[in-house]
Amino acid sequence: MTIKAIAMDMDGTLLNERKIISSKTKAALLEVQRQGIKVILASGRPTPGLFKYAEELAMEEYDGIGLSFNGAHVLDYQTNEVLFEQPLPLETSKAILEHLKSFDVKPMICHQNYMYVNDVFDNQIHFANEEINIIEYEARAGGYKLCEINDLAGFCDFPLHKVLVAADPDYLKKHYQEMMRPFEGQVSALFSAPFYFEFTDLGITKAKAIAAVLPKLNVKKEELMAFGDGQNDQAMIEYAGIGVAMDNATTELKQVADKITLSNNEDGIAHALEKYLF
Template sequence: MKPNIIALDIDGTLTDSAKQIPPKTRHILMKAQKEGCRIVLASGRTIPALRRFAEDLHLDEHHGILVAYNGGMAVDVQTGEVLFDRPLQRSQSKSVLEHMKKFNVYPMIDRGDYMYVNNVYAPPIHVDGTEFNVVEYEARGGNFLLCEVKDLAAFADFPIRKILTAGEPDYLLAHYQEMQAPFVDSLSCMFTADFYFEFTAKGVDKAAAIRAALQKISQKKLTVAAFGDSQNDISMIEMADLGVAMGNANAAVKAAADRITLSNDEEGVYETLKDYFA
């Protein structure tokens, strides 16, 4: 069936390696919206970090939905209505941030216009053999001002929807089980890239947020196509009527999908949607 909801991960899915929406993909998403389809941008990114993609696709004209923080919050772009919101408990946030002091990672939390870190001059990490300033990358990607806080655990006395930790990929792979051990039964803990390990409220994932948002906007059955490439996309790919793994997706995502398309640099989203909206 022709989808009337298109749910898209951002990095490695909607955008190419230059972090831009490729032209054919943008064109077919605009066409789908004109035919009454709603677009859901579902990402580990924050709401501010999703805004530029929403603007590029004119989601404000078509009641597009932003699902941020790996499912911690969902917002109607046109009205600003919060369709779903599930932050961590304050005590949980403090416990995670206190526990992270034992590890060689960079915790990051956001509030309003600011992203809070221990060290705004944190040394770069190494990704694919190159140095990568992950704190600057995350701040610029979300249009945040950086603010340095020595003790994030003591500071975190407000609703937090996601605690992001960044580190050397080999280090995270060796230590993530210790990092998540105290919280494995009480929080959702996952990799969203080989240099990112994140904590959200229990049961929070992209699929749960999308379901909650769709229940608010419509009582009728909606046909969902979902596209992704990483571990945090599996829930929405399994939930969708048509779950699509990108050609660059990892093996677990491909195993969960109904269909495997081309990579993000080959316009895999367009390659699938042209069958419905060309």
């Protein structure tokens, strides 16, 4: 099977635990682009949170694609053209933010250069035996300035690509169904990490966004290879001609993947490209 495009998740897939692209993986992705294969970054991160990695992979030169907010926004790095976009309806966003006031969670919304939160000092979550400043972590990942707004529902008067909810994993696991129940049939909602639960517009997945842009790249789904590690990658892995789960992926993702490669800390993407393409 000829592969003409490669889509990959970022955190836990392309990036290692130090949040960098290893030299081996970078070299492999530059080589496939030199061969004419398109590279698609496919992340739950906000659009600005992909820019430095796209630059590192010379994706402007090779006409690469950036898929952000789990598929709610797709950008052509060469032309800066928005190829696909599907934000939440404003009233739905406001209703979700109002509903979240009943839960012990940290909602975050982004607009232009700012990330808005209820309390910049209420920022700690517990994960993997560590305390994480989750608000600083997310703001840094997106390159955002932080702004504190007590009433996000009342404040929000702009379209959102997603509403991000952060909390301790055990709390989210216990309450996520209550959080999404009033909006069933209106939104898509899923985990992008054990401590992140996200609301996007109904039907939004990485697969839907990729399907919208592949014809513009003259690529068929059978000619797509995709890499991922989490729940928000499942639709993409199932959609691709070859879906590859990282060794550190969830059990559920490994069960639907066509192949399993090494972990994100072991150059799993480079290993798979060398095995199947070079």
